Amino acid sequence: MFEKIPQNALRSFSITLLLVLGGFHQIVRADDIDDFIKKSQVKTYDCPKSEVLPQLDTFLNSIKTTHSQSIALQVIKTQSMICVGQLEQAQNVLEDIIRDPAIDKLSYSYASAIYQMGYIFEAQDDPKRCAYYKQAEELGKDSFKDITLSSQIAQLSGCSGNKQSIGERLGKLFALLESHVLTNDKEEVAHIHNEIGYLFGKIGQNVLAVEQYQKAYDIGLDVYEEKNQVAPLMSLISAYIGSGNFNEAKLMIDKLAEENKKINTPLTNSWLYYSLSRYYYLTADYAQMRVNLVKWQAFLPMVTNKQMDDLFAWYSAFICMIDDDRDCITQYLSAREIEDAQVSNALSNNKDYLRFLVEANLYLGNVPASEKVFQRYADKLTTKLNQQQASGQVLGVANLYTKINMLEENITKIQRENIQTIVLVCLLITVIALLLYLTLGRHYLRKLATDSLTGLRNEQSVLGAIKRIRSVQRDKVNAIAVFDVTNFSEVNAQFGYLTADTLLKRVAGCLNQVTREKDLLGRLGTDRFIVCLKNIDDETARVLFDRIQNSLTDMAINAGSGEKVNIHSSMSMYLSQDGLQDIEQVLEEMRMSAHYNKRASAL
Template sequence: MAPLISVITAYSGSGDNENALLMIEELGRGNLKVNTPLTNSWYHYARSRYFYRIEDYEELRQSLAKWKIFLAQISNEQMNKLHEWYSAALCLHDKNKACVEAFMYAQQDSATAIPSRLSNHIHYIAFLVNAQLFLGDVDGARESFARYSASMLNKVRVQQTSARVLGVANLHNEILALEDNLAAAKAQRTQTIIIIVFVILSLVVLAYLFVGKRYLKKLATDKLTGLHNEQSVLTLIKKVKPPLNHKVNALAVFDVNNFTEMNTQFGYMTGDEALKSVAKCLTKVTRDQDIVGRIGADQFIVCLKNIEEQTANDLFERILDALTNVVFNDVTGSSINVRSSMSIYSSDGDFADLDEVLADIRDVVKKGVNK
């Protein structure tokens, strides 16, 4: 059964999940005859690894539970650490913050951390990137992603070296046998290396774009409402170009007037529900080309680009009417109305002075005057 584990590892490492599953099933049949704690641990390790790679977390959950039973009957530190890793990956899928934090905290102590022979695995490093992003550890995620990129580039270099060694050996045999085909053999070897390098580099770029895009989106998103956060939305508005054909760029700042009151009377969870209800309403009543974001504890902003001024004012009024009708239930089931107010600003140019505009609007709001 030990050779089967090696074959499964080879298939899984090369991405051949179909053959890996066939070998896992063969391992299961063999385990029925042997049925020892060690072979059962091998079998459920193979299944857990397979389901983790294909991201089938419900099957992973079941396999980990069975594997844990047999792990308690043997002494195998590496398998214990692998079980901890896959269990943490399941916690990350379940968005169990406390569980993920506990695992990441354990990695800070050499006595409880994943050993280096496992911690340098690209799948483990990729898990660290996602876990650190989930926990809001941007610096840690950046460092882990640098490790991931370095590891992938090292794999590229190793595979390039292997390809060159193989190509030289084949070329030498061809020279001895068919000297007249030397030029064609060299061209074929070069083409093969270029294709291999291109494919591997493409995979590295795709991996970078996938993780990088998720990372940038997470940085630009308000965690509570899912809208653009303050830094992101203000950056987008400042990039808006001046309007054409006597039109304007317009923005409105919406304040949730009873946010503090709700927090005081019903608790912060009710306040959060109010903000999420407002965000949902804004998303529903605005257009795809409009810029919408949260710019303060209880403030939201909507920017309309290159639009007739009267049309913009009408749209803002409809948005305010929609917000006036926002009603949600608190934890006791009671209905609560969200009270909102609006401040509008229009410009026949760009919003390069946006910071000053917002400062003026907020000053006016503090004085209880709405434009």
Template sequence: MKGLLAINVFFWLCTSYAYAEHSEEVEKFIIAAQAATYDCPKSDINSALDTYLASDEIIKGQQDRLRLIKSHSLICVGQYEQARDILNGLFNDNTIDKSSALYAGAVYQLGFILDVQENPQRCDYYAQAESLARDRYSDIYLSAQLGLITVCNQKTTDISVKLGKLYSLLEKFVELDDIAAVAHIHNNIGLLYGSIGQNELAAEQYLKSYYMGLEVYATNNQLATLISAISANMASGDVVAAKQNIEIFRRANLSVNTPLTNAWLHYAESRYYFRLEDYDHLRNSLLKLHFYLPKVSSDIIHRNAKLYGVALCIYDKDTQCVEDFLAEQEALSEPQHKKFLARRDYLWVMANAYFYTNNLESAEKIFDLYTRLANKQILDQQRSGRVLGVANLHSQITSLETELEQQAVQKYRSIVILSLGFILLLAGVYFLVVKRYIKSVSSDTLTGLFNERAVIGMMRRLPQAQNGRTNALALINISNVRDVQSKHGHIAGDRALQAVTYCLHKVTREEDVVGRVGSEQFVVCLRSIDEALAREFFERIQSALNDTQFIAAVGEQVLIESQMSIYLSVEGFSDIEEVLADMRDSLSDKDESK
């Protein structure tokens, strides 16, 4: 009997020791697997994570923390619905301590998923997560705080105030040398810039976040900000930068290669080719994208993939496909349709679909909505530009106010703010006056483009291209203007030049130099660009010009006829007059050889 009791005691001690040893092993795994809210758990933990979650020997507290890590991993690969199921279980579990990092993390992750889905309830969760994490869990607190600043109270809080808060946070974490947090803040500054239509500035912030994140983020989290940069490039019309960043993404994705990052890559390509109306390449990109779509729960990617597919149907003259799409859209509820009507790509495809099916009345209505939305976005962008100059200033004022409060010198704060406001007012007036003067002496009166004097001045100041790039110059001669003038008069000739101007506006970017340097000649300069991309860009310009026509007389439309001479130089254009003379000679030789 005593022997049997001794055996039982020995067995119990061994079991307890083994259980304690296993519990310690799980604890070490949890500590190693956890990641900050703005990073991702490493992908190589998934097998062990699933094994531990399936085990019956893990205590509940460890099980809950493993579930939070699992939901974080799922969010990082775009599996939002599966992650939300796990998080709802944690959120509604009354046995979990509401003051714990586990609960605060679950609340934040639920807010993030709602944010991705553009659900207004995200702000409630962000506010709750911020309150739970304050002075306790720094990464959750920062992420929730950034979410509140970036996407909440947009109608009631001035954008300059939001930017000022973000720049204040940026300054704080730069001083702390916290690169991961700094990268996270740059990403949120990009989100805020994008929300007010300043997409070039947004792309710049996303790229800062991406390159900083290469040093500190898990591999599967590094590409999120790069895809945001590409989207911002496309939204700003900078297709050259978008193409360059897509190629960077493609190379980086070789070592990541998840369904989500592959979907991002082929989605970015599809959007790029859709904007260029390159339907053969679009077809190929969409085929690849559709392979990954079932594995990604992103409403935006699914919606736009369908949209680009319909654009392809119109190109292929697939009437049934187009009619099915229109019927599906017309069956949408009013709230759903209203949400789509705020998107330019959607309106563009809808207008073309109605036009293709000869429903001209509906096509006209949709195109009118498209025009109004485009004009509104331009006006919104101009208005938002006014706050950007004071955003960093607001950050400095915020710091100044704190210092003045500590010194109890309230009156100086008012003086400083009033003085700064007066200086800004004077600077604004001066800027407008100088800008108008410069425009009056540097613009061509007919086209509004830079005149020859302005072009030559800008070219002389052009710096040397760096990092294996080139400065690319195209001289375009419109060869049938004089024939049109002889036949139809000078007004028709002016219409031809204005049609060329409109075409060049559509296919060039804001940073390109576009000017008129002769009665029938135009220049386009691409600064510091990859040579292959420059040649591709000029080919698109030539193709667009070949398709451009104008009304020469009532009932008579004439196609633009043009020739192009290209000059590439790693150096600047200090000898621009000689370069233009040689290019004009080259165009003359082409005319004589015809």
């Protein structure tokens, strides 16, 4: 009555049924999970890649997953949640992890969970963050470098209170930067630049903040996961707006919009529409601001961020005032009066927000309330000025506002004169701070990027600049030439290091003379030099490289005893229409090719 089912068909059916009933978990091996954890874990200042999440959930549901593996997977997942703005969801999971009596408190996962809790409390403007950051620093010490660094920076940025001035904290961050630049860990360097920018912004030094955020963003492009690349970009936008440079701010917002097409998370969308709303608010484009708020509102329920909610409520209330909606303004101010203590510090200290409160109360005819808000503004300004002067004693960095807005026009002449006096003092300190920065800070940064012997870019600096070169136009190339001084060791052994150093200086001088100002020159290691020509004709590049090689061939130096020593060198060349982000690999291939050719010649 029934046909006999073939054996291979029966086997396929059995396998399918096994998968459906959950037998899939049996094929997961513990080693697979360990390998996955190792590959998926990222440092505290980066975000896990989105594509790992489906596999992560599969492992979490597997019966083969051990307790310690489950903890590690959950911590990776909460870090990903934080990166997309799901703070409350992440907090609930982390609290259960931390309370788990079986957790290994010496593990990376436990230290990371403690740090993440501190980060969540920081986003919520909760002072409990400092205790978690301190604990995370202790757990990470001598074991987990990224957790230790992030915890130290977080405490310097927001946990020092009145015990350390802004200047002292900046000094420690610059010291951290100096030590980590030497390790060539780009993620760490970008992280520190970002925090220095944050402190500069905190004291109103937005021009200086822009420089730091730009460095963090540029470095981060090479090392951070895409979601985390937009964080310093957001900071850069904020600093440009704070400095009054709205044109650059809009360019950065456009770049954020372009990047967000690839990322498209609720958090990055909220950041984008917040940035646009702030831009339209400050440039008085209220029609665009109104349209933008509607788009922003759609993403707010997906992101647990009280500060973002407060900002949206403020901007919406401002539009109510533009629309002459007295009931809306009355309702907003009544709610703020009840919830004032819960408004985030970032908002309550915002001068534009305080100006709005003054104007809103004046709009409703409540002059006493308006004067009360302005007094808060004046008190905060005085406090910040005192902080600024304390900072100046350490680094010459001032705490100031570079611009006093139209707020004082609604207040008495006496109050206006007092504020004008403060402005004069602030401007004076600003000039001093900028002079110190221009003379000391930039000199320090140039020194870090320069080879002390030859005056050319050092290896880290020149390779970093080359990596930023992009693909070229049609019929053009990016050209690299590496010149090896082949008799350097011989000269050093026969005539001493002074003569050998003179030889290297002469080579550097020759390269400077025969190249163009826009070309990139640098020293690699001891006796190698690199020249990079951007977006140039193939033939022109070859001619220029040959000219350099000929110039080196014709050179000789005085060995000190009247004896002339010729410079012997070899050249390797690389031409490409692509960008040069993989310059280290290109140099290695050039080195191996030159080594092979040398051996072939010897044979």
